[in-house]
Amino acid sequence: MFASRVRESLTLCQRTSFELLQQASRLYLQHDYKGAIGPYSQALELEKVNAKLDKTLWYVLIDNLGMSYGITRDLQEAKETFDYGVSKDPTYPLFYYNLACTYAEMNDVAMRAAI
Numbered sequence: 001m002f003a004s005r006v007r008e009s010l011t012l013c014q015r016t017s018f019e020l021l022q023q024a025s026r027l028y029l030q031h032d033y034k035g036a037i038g039p040y041s042q043a044l045e046l047e048k049v050n051a052k053l054d055k056t057l058w059y060v061l062i063d064n065l066g067m068s069y070g071i072t073r074d075l076q077e078a079k080e081t082f083d084y085g086v087s088k089d090p091t092y093p094l095f096y097y098n099l100a101c102t103y104a105e106m107n108d109v110a111m112r113a114a115i
Contacts, residue, residue: 017046033068040065
């Protein structure tokens, strides 16, 4: 049991950000947003250390990770993800749109709690 977990961990460590993006995107397209968060997050951490994805795929990574957080109602993580995207590329308009939607959802949650 322990040996199989070690092998599994080593395999995960050797995966590229592109492979993790592919895995996460399959889950995302199957509407398994919660399941997609793990591999998207791992891919982002790899990209922070050693960027390998082209710009378009990096946008997909940030957009889909943030959306996965938002859809699963983890609005603070969604906000932080889109804020990170803006900090790295302030010219990409979809990050601002997604941030606006996230803020709207946060206000909606606050309004419901107040009622």
